[in-house]
Amino acid sequence: MGFNSSNLKSGYKSAALLFLFAVAASATFAQETTIPIETANNAMVLQVAKNKDLNTIYFGVKLSNAAEYGKVPGVYNQDDYTGMLNSAYTSSGSRNLVEPAISVTHADGNNSLDLKYVSHNITKVSDDVSLLTIQLKDPVYDFEVTLYYKSYFKDDVIEQWSTIKNNEKGVVTLNKFASANLYLKAGSFWLRQYHGDWAKEMQPEETQITHGVKTIDTKLGTRANLFEPSVFMVSLDKPATEDEGTVLYGGVEWSGNFREDFELDPTDNLRIIAGANNYASAYTLKTGEDFKTPAVWYTLSDKGRGDASRKLQSWARNYKLLDGKGTRMTLLNNWESTYFDFNEQKLSELLKDTKKLGVDLFLLDDGWFANKYPRNGDHAGLGDWQENKSKLPNGIAALVKESQTDGVKFGIWIEPEMVNPKSILYEKHPDWVVKQPKRDEYYFRNQLVLDLTNPKVQDFVFNIVDSLFVKNPGLAFIKWDCNAVIYNAYSARLKDQSHFYVDYVRGLYKVLERIRAKYPVVPMMLCSGGGGRVDYAALQYFTEFWPSDNTDPIERIFIQWEYSYFYPAMASANHVTDWGKQPLKFRTDVAMMGRLGFDIVVSKLSGSDLQFAQDAVKTYNSVKQTIWQGDQYRLSDPREKNVASIMYLDAAKANGVMFNYLVNYRYDQGSKTPIRLKGLDPKKNYKLKEINLYPGASSSIDGEKTYQGDFLMKVGFNPQVNTGRSSVVLQISEIN
Template sequence: MRKQLLLFLFFCAGFVRSYAEEGVLRISTDATDLILRVASNGRLYQSYLGPRLLNESDMQHFPAFSRGGSGSRIAEQGWETYPASGMEDYFEPALGIIHQDGNMTTLLKYVSSETRKIDENVSETSIILRDDVYPIEVKLYYRTFKKENIIKTWTEIRHQEKKPVTLFRYASAMLYFESPHYYLTEFSGDWAKEVVMNAQELLFGKKVLDTKLGSRAAMHTSPFFQLGFGQPIAENQGNVLLGTLGWTGNFRFTFEVDNEGNLRIISGINPYASPYELKPGEIFKTPEFIFTLSEKGRGEASRNFHDWARRYQVKDGEKDRLTLLNNWESTGFHFNEERLLDLMQEAKQLGVDLFLLDDGWFGNRYPRNHDKAGLGDWEPMRDKLPNGIGALIKGAEKAGVKFGIWIEPEMVNPKSDLFEKHPDWVIHQPNRETYYFRNQLVLDMSNPKVQDYVYGVVDKLMTAHPEIAFFKWDCNSPITNIYSPYLKEKQSQLYIDHVRGIYKVLERIQVKYPHLPMMLCSGGGGRCDYEALKYFTEFWPSDNTDPVERIFIQWGFSQFFPANTLCAHVTSWGKQPLKFRTDVAMMGKLGFDISMADRSAAEQAFCREAVANFKRLKPVILGGDLFRLVSPYETEHAALVYVAKDKKKAVLYAYNIHPRFGEKLFPVRLQGLDPALQYRVEEINLMPEQKSKFSENGNVFSGDYLMKIGLAVFTTQPTTSRMIEITAE
């Protein structure tokens, strides 16, 4: 038996080696194959990207590539894995270089490849390409996550020319597809109306999604997309690609349908105003493009992303999250120590874990009593907080809650000590009238001194007050007045070096405070990318907390991000019933911005019960599988369910937005349950003394029944909701 096993392993090793000798590279997850192939002309081409092939031997049937002549349609028309500009490719290139002699052509040929196993689930393939005329080397990386069906890809560019070269294109990845039709879903919007989902068919030519804002880069366009092949994207059927870029600055996705109906997708940093001077030996590393393919619609693809993000990408992605009470809606800028201490007592009575002090606590010479002054001067305001942050921390401890604090360390008001002392630390034009967005300017994060300062904002607070348990890190302004006093003659590198500077600061914070929870905020959802989320436990999807609007916003973000990253607060924005507002906020990581002192006794009791329910069900809501059941984009209702990994517990949400009078209501069929198990269904989050009108409340159904017949959870009452706890008997 042992001899047979050794012969089998030897045969398998030889089989794999034979394909490597033929120049075939197979990059795989459990569900997807990306197959690259070296042609006899020495160049690397994409042969296949799609569902995983059951038989490796089938790869021999892929079409042959050019033998160096002009007979190959594929080789001539752009199926090259990482094509450069200036050669025979007629379409948008992945790489563009101006060599030191002024030549703008680059031709990359395959040199070698290596695959290493990081663990049982994760592998990484690196491929070296070189130009045989100029000393240019490109290294392509593909990291696969087998179970989650995620592929992450990025590129490193270097050279050994005697003088610097200029990069004017530097894509993270280029992928190709053949299909009769391509359907794109993009996510656009603005402040308070983030991630609006719009679908369109891609026809001949180019469709570009990009941003040029520098920071708060996702204010108008989100750094992710969905692509359907052959038919419009559906939740539970059809071939779908979900892709996103891990980059907190300017990004660009280019979708180009060529003259024969083939599609190429180019992803990466937006090269707008950003030619990059690359020195000999320096490595230019692109952001990571992260994607998944699904044969069962966008729902499965979303769950792929959620599982991968919690396990591998988001800071402490599989750990607990803190519920909180924020003071902002209760006080705005107008508070004092006594008022904050009262709110901490309210936080304790509410049952949340943490009190979060928002904007307005700092600045003395230029006090932060409005948004026109104080940014940059991170010292407690004596008028408001005569005993400093320490007194607030002691007050929180006395109340039995943790303490968190708001900062916006990348920004500065002109009315601040920081700006007066260091005007050269600020991105602004030296010879033009300054334009102010929200009365502030952006600090130049390409400058190492500024990086030290921004790191010091967190480090000084944590050194003085190690009890601080949470930071809300805001970024309210895009970059305007684009000029760096630090970079001087290298202005075209500002957009890139600025973002890299932010990452250097965040990395330092991560190293010193590895498990410090931090919320990523940017005037709402202006920052929502997976590179930033390596350093943040969660993000703020929108300043718009009207529950009707939040259903759409949270629905959009749920396409890519798990519930434990989405901060959702109960506020006074919108006058809908408190239960409706709370049920919507419980779709994500629950928080409150309202004062309990302003609520009736019944409302206070309801909020306490809702917090207790959320804490009890957190493992399911924040760590379970999400199934979106009824879309608010298609009806005047919405429904979704979180199902525990063991399928023994689920939480169903049903929202009535603006239903029509007398409309016919249909049962909601669940997904993700075990058809063989029996489940008890019970409505929760009811107002005190309110009896459930859910006709099936308390009944027991099989999982098969719940998924095939469903539950009658909708009503025709506007802005009402139900939460149903589903428990296996």
């Protein structure tokens, strides 16, 4: 073919167009999409890399110029062989070398997964709440994951979960299915976690995180927090104090087995992977099926633990706790008065004591049900929810009616998820019970767990609650207990036993959803032999939780202190009992830091003690809104000082309550120095008056003196706590 200039020009033109197209395509491919999730003070920033990986490039206090988030990776010089250490949702089996958030076996038996960014969308739920969804997909397999980040702007809280979907032609097995995969950069990291047992809840431990994987988890099936709660704190660079340091709070919203992995990676950064536990729970998905993971919540503060807890408490009251902006009832419980030994006459007297005490409600505890195998102890009757005719010949209805006549409300205890082997229910429906068919039964508190993966059992549990309300429309309160863990996990109904632990919790939530759909406002206490089941998934159905069966007031100061980092005061059910050697005033003062209740024999109180208790209920009613809805400030740590001090302050910074307790009774101990208050308006003037005094006692505090907020926060105030004044409650009032 001969030379032709027109062909040459045409070739140049085509080549130029191809070059420009290639450059444009390359630029499009190379463009890195940055996705910031900003709250009032913080930012989590995700970035789509050139290869479509989704990574976390920043998590901390937000920058003033959001455009500069994209510059963050460029200022680090850390080698990452895989390019996956900061993955926003780390998959396994491809090039990943660290702990994954998700691990699967595909329909063809392949174990590799490589999730690539497809798209994202941001929805404005309200002025305060936004929802970011990010779709990820494997380029080889028809398998996708959608990540959800729900951000609460004012409170600096983020909830995160995922939906995993199988579109392959065959069954896919989920071997791990975490909800959140966080990535933090700092010089060092310190983990504050909790451990415990019955009556020893919320024991803190704080250690520096070293290389490798630290796992906090539970395999108990139910009553999941008995040994290790799912809440945690991670401090950056140094252990955070109450008012200084950067700290991350987190927890899993799941009432069953959870798992939290803390991995210090080869580049000295921290990876946190949290969600439901995959222990014995490989979950299969058929074609078209999806799997929604439970939410994980977290909040970050650069102003210490106190600021983080106030954000979290506000968020909980606004969004997670049932009726979190509402009210709570004071009550008298019969448990420590009678245990299982009661009858209609005894309860009638206790109802009159309820009115005499001045509280709102009488709570009938365990022991009111079962006839063939009477509930006279914890060895029999559980599961047979008919009134015991010997104890209550006229049934619950007569007690509800009598309580109304006495001018108080009536509540009742149930443990509907459990069964005693010595019961009609166990005899009729052994297939409803969680137990291995070929193994010996092994009991926790002489009982077994009902199989809530079974819809018939779900109906049974719902009907227990529903029938109580149908028969007794005046019923005003439920105490829902859960005392057993799961041994010999097995469902007679399930074909795939690896689904059991997940489907059990889902079954529980189905029951609770049905109850709340029909009875949306009835207060219910979440009890589990103490704090064995408390999390923000369960608390969407309950108004309060029982922190511990240990009601010794000294012990409760420490237990309630630690719970308060994660849960608001109004969610904590605190009862005055005969545990401990402290006087009634001390026990009552401690119980006032939450929802106040009594579990004492009112008829055996001395005249002065009865007068004090009656006055204390009135005092509590006058300040409870500040305790429930106010900001909490921890002023003096009982693990560090002789005096524990906690303060609640309303949003206007006008009214507050300050609780002070002696926790060291050695010779001549007390508040030697003033305690600095927090949160006040430095320019306002305040009076501090002692309240909740015992009859005949006079206060050594001059309640007419005025102090400027600046003085109280910089110098402080001495509550004059000593062995003769072991608990002091102060009311703080703005003076105009």
